[in-house]
Amino acid sequence: MVGMAAVPTRRRGAHVEYVARRPALAHWFLLVAVLSALLLALGLQTLSSGVGGAGTVEPRERVAADAPTGGPVLVQDRGRLVGVPMQDRTVALTFDDGPDARWTPQVLEVLAREDVPATFFVVGARAVEDPALVREVLADGHEIGEHTWSHADLSAVPGWRRNLELSLGQLGLAGSTGLSTSLLRPPYSSSPGTLDAAELSAATSATDAGYLVVLADRDTKDWSSPGVEQIVANGGPTGTDGHIVLLHDGGGDRSETIAALPALIESYRAAGYRFTTVSEGIGLTGGASRPAAAVPAFQGHVLEFAVHASSWLVTAVSWAVLGFGLLSLLRTVLVVALAPHHVRVSARRVAGEPWLPPVSVLVPAYNEAVGIERAVRSLVAGDHPDLEVVVIDDGSTDGTADVVERLGLPGVRLVRQANGGKAAALRTGTRVASHDVLVMLDGDTVFEPDTIRLLIQPLRDPEVGAVSGNTKVGNRRGLLGRWQHLEYVSGFNLDRRLQDLWGCITTVPGAAGAFRRQAVEAAGGLSSETLAEDTDITMGVLRAGYRVVHEERARAWTEAPSSVNDLWRQRYRWSYGTMQCLWKHRHAVLDRGGSGRRLGLIGIPYMLLFQVLLPLLAPAIDLFALYGLFTGNAQSVLTIWLAFALLQTAVTAYALHLDGERLRPLWSLPLQQVFYRQLIYLVVIQSIASAVAGARLPWHKLHRSGDVVVPA
Template sequence: MSMSSTPARPRRRRAHVQYVTRRPALAHWVLLVAVLAALLLALGLQTISSSVWRAGTATPGERVAVATPSGGPVLVADDGGLAGVSLPERTVALTFDDGPDPRWTPQILDILARENVPATFFVVGSHAVEEPELLREVVAAGHELGEHTWSHADLSTVPAWRANLELSLGQLGLAGGAGISTSLLRPPYSSSPQDLDAAELTAVQRAADAGYLVVLADRDTKDWSRPGVEQIVAAGSPTGTEGQVVLLHDGGGDRSETIAALPALIERYRDAGYRFTTISEGIGLTAGATRPAEAIPALQGQVLDVAVRASGWLVTAVSWAVLGFGILSLLRTVLVVGLAPRHVRVSARRVAGEQWLPPVTVLVPAYNEAVGIERAVRSLVASDYPELEVVVIDDGSTDGTGDVVERLGLPGVRLVRQPNAGKAAALRTGTREASHDVLVMLDGDTVFEPDTIRLLVQPLRDPAVGAVSGNTKVGNRTGLLGRWQHLEYVSGFNLDRRLQDLLGCITTVPGAAGAFRRQAVESAGGLSSETLAEDTDITMGILRAGYRVVHEERARAWTEAPSSVNDLWRQRYRWSYGTMQCIWKHRHAVRDSTSGGRRLGLVGIPYMLLFQVLLPLLAPAIDLFALYGLLTGNARSVLTVWVVFALLQLATTAYALRLDRESLKPLWSLPLQQVFYRQLIYLVVIQSIASAVAGARLPWHKLHRSGDVVVPA
């Protein structure tokens, strides 16, 4: 055949892949567990660090009347009970909750400095570690710091262990942010002693017993509700000469009204003859309520600061990655479904008109395929193709595969024996032995339909086409594992190849069913043993040689999928490892002068990286986020997303089955596929990546064959 119009292959250096001969270590599983544990810890830390609700928005439970302590808003432990301490007459302590806030706290500090007024700031621990410099500015300005728990949790509604954790972390936040510890505490959602219910009183008692001075308020401005500047001033102004603890906020929301009301509030107290003080000075603590943090708590606080920041970056990065891949996956689904009808029309035009029937050589590499080789060869001989040569290459089988072929004595079938050298070497031998220039390749466990070869070679009438991918079908789909693989082949591999065909960047002509132009194979350098994915390798090489690769969904081949989890793992491990080898080998394709090479580099390889390498790497984090959401009160949101995703996948798979004229009955197993099968596949990819990074050399794993491929009538 004349091939003068075929694009010439550009000259390029041949890649050589070398491996260190060692088995992949188990260290990557330890690393995976460690990474997931770190992510889980980061999620937990971010959860308790970001649970800062707007002050005053806690929903109160049923109030139980109790005898509240009298005497003042500062509560201290007193012989198993509580005693209240008041500020002296005409003494006022301005207190600010929920900070430090990078927007509002500096403005409040400016006002206090201008008015020469000291204040006490009750800071949220998680904010303290986020704004350590601002916290130090508060201390440097002569103000006092108190604790407002770690995450603004309502101490009266959380378990005792959580309350203790809130107080301990809050102290570490102050130690790490400002290098101090404090004995002052204001429980979130508190106001005056008279407003305490039974649960709140119990929480206050526990804190006082732990050595805290629990600071409530005489005047609650309720500025958190933004009632207006005049209302804030009125609620916080003195009504007599008694000492006053005034409750304001410098964080937790929009504090513009507080900023506007503060000068007027200060003026009213001055006009009434009040002296401004801090809490500790007002109640007569000569040594103050704060002191430098000890070395170990200070170090722990600094470590906590780093951990909170690192966890925030990690969770944010993973969240954006999950969102990005979610959008990409949705776009991919839209593209594969939306463009599938177009591919049906394009594919139909390729086989329309007068049949193109050049002589064909079928290459069947076989290693220990005695179970299924007879069915494979007989299906080829039963083909409706007029001029056909079948070459079976026995690659050093030890189970009598070659003997089975010889005993058949079928016309047009040749057996070539060679020492075991691998599938790629067997195909190189078969290419040399082939009498014709159109080559069809299939595995020794695959069964062709009578018209498969005829349909498979039709696109090769176009001299620009170098290879054709057939439609590989799972022939043993009776078990659950077989059904899952069947759905994956139909809705994953087949739909993907339709899209890649239209984009001009099919990256794999499957070994189970492919047709090749001999000159295209030779231009690509022949079948290479440099990778474990020789089918992907040769397909990429043909694209880089300037040929097109197309998909013909009517050319169906029925193959035996792994029937055990162990065999499935070994098969996908080899596929994944080989795919990464091919990506690395052809990483410079984008620089090629051919359009096929550029499309491979710009579209094909990035597509493989995103959806065959990076997405499986991110999958454990996605599952961990979902599990964490289920366990932390976001079950409805998580389940909603899962149901939407499941319905979308169900619709996509049903559509793919209809395109392939397949029954919809296996769809019942699809939800179960998400529970087990998907996790198995991404664990395989993770192990493959770890092995590739470690430079481990993988042996060629021979899968067990049962010969139970069923070809529907």
């Protein structure tokens, strides 16, 4: 997923672009806020996901020599840990790691049947997930103790985490039950005699905080599923000493525990024991819990809500990411698998003698003085015999029209009009053009000698209404140029082949396209309703019932924005224009014509998914990746990233190969991930915000340097 850039199926810019106005910050603020919430949700998930399996540790090699021995409940007494025993012939059954929706109710049922009180050491993160169950435990007359927030090994985590585990554990109980408890059972603990130095120190710091650390003296080891009989044997009474029996009601399959419980209870009854809670067993008549104060209770509620919201949010985003990952993968597979088929299909379209009808070439030009001469000369130098070049000067202020006039080339007509935008210029051009085959290009596009001839070939089929040419980046210096080059090649040459096979090419690039006049007129002509007049007219042609095809052999060289600023403006306009077109043609799915319906069923959803929704999700994907990178999942993040980077590189290499390009610029591809991709998705977010707000985009001319290099 990391490797997926926004779909680059786009074409050269138009004349005019927007200028940044009063910067609107609202959507960036919202984006940052939402990403913060997502980050918080991820953090909370990590914090809660320590919830590990149940278990106690076997006595270690070096048991702390000064482990208290008096009894299993450790309290602090003048700076020293002291063990408090249970009263004689009393037994406290304790259940760790719950609540668990499956097992806890079964434990409660057995306890109710036997009429035996017990003490439940509750994992905070689980308590907030199922607060009703904790309340049920309390309602049944049992006691609640804390088992940390996430079942963390208190002796193995750093001090801040230990404090957090304890305090969040409290909050979990405060939120779910409104109580604060003084009983703590450290996860992975067993009896005092098994404490090693680290555990002892963790226990000491817990008692420092005011906890009674409740260990056990009868460890059933039920977490290891040793068998029902073994559990009873491990947990049964010895002598007449009071006991705390360690059992589990969560953290795994507890069926053996539940099966052993009646026999275990019976063994204590037979020995004359009385069942108590832990606090009662050590003589705390008031119990070990108190109503939580208002503030911690509120904190607990906030935490409870946050845990639910976080889990919901992370799950939703994860599914979305997974969904888009699969879709992107599917698209990649389709694109690569079908490309050879397209090569054959498109070769068949132009097979045989060349079709050489008279052609009108429309060159709308607004302040293109730098590149117009070269563009026009490249057109008349073409090998198509019957050609009319119409330059429509859209009210240029830099003398573009004069440049054209001075050329005095035969077959080149100049039309001047007041500035009205590219669509208006093309409308003028369509009106004045003498022929029925129209080729449209940008004022700075440089055609190869055979471009026009190749571009119009598919139009010999009367069903074809428009042909998309292969726009190539002519200025490939610098990273930005290389990135755009790669994006154009894999975007155009692969994605558009796929769209072609589906019969729903959504954009004939403004930089290089051929149209049948009837098709343009049937589509209602070029419209100024959107900023992407090329996408608009393409969709219109489709909806008029014509087919639109891609002719990758017809190459047009264009100047890509060479500064980040210009690139941003260009993409802003593209993205905004695309969304305008999607909206304008949203009813295509209801069309009677086959191509219109295909546009509605495939083309528009495809664009919506990959050009609008995917960029919207992309920041979350990056956040997930970064978060994983810095929180110990670096390896899996890097693996996924590498897999996608390799896939993307392979696909792009294939696209370069199909286009007869050299593979050298491929080295810049992985770098796309750290700047270019973000730029592309942020601009989409910006344009979505503008679209929702109904912003009017003033136009702005791109800077032109005229440094398009056409390889010989």
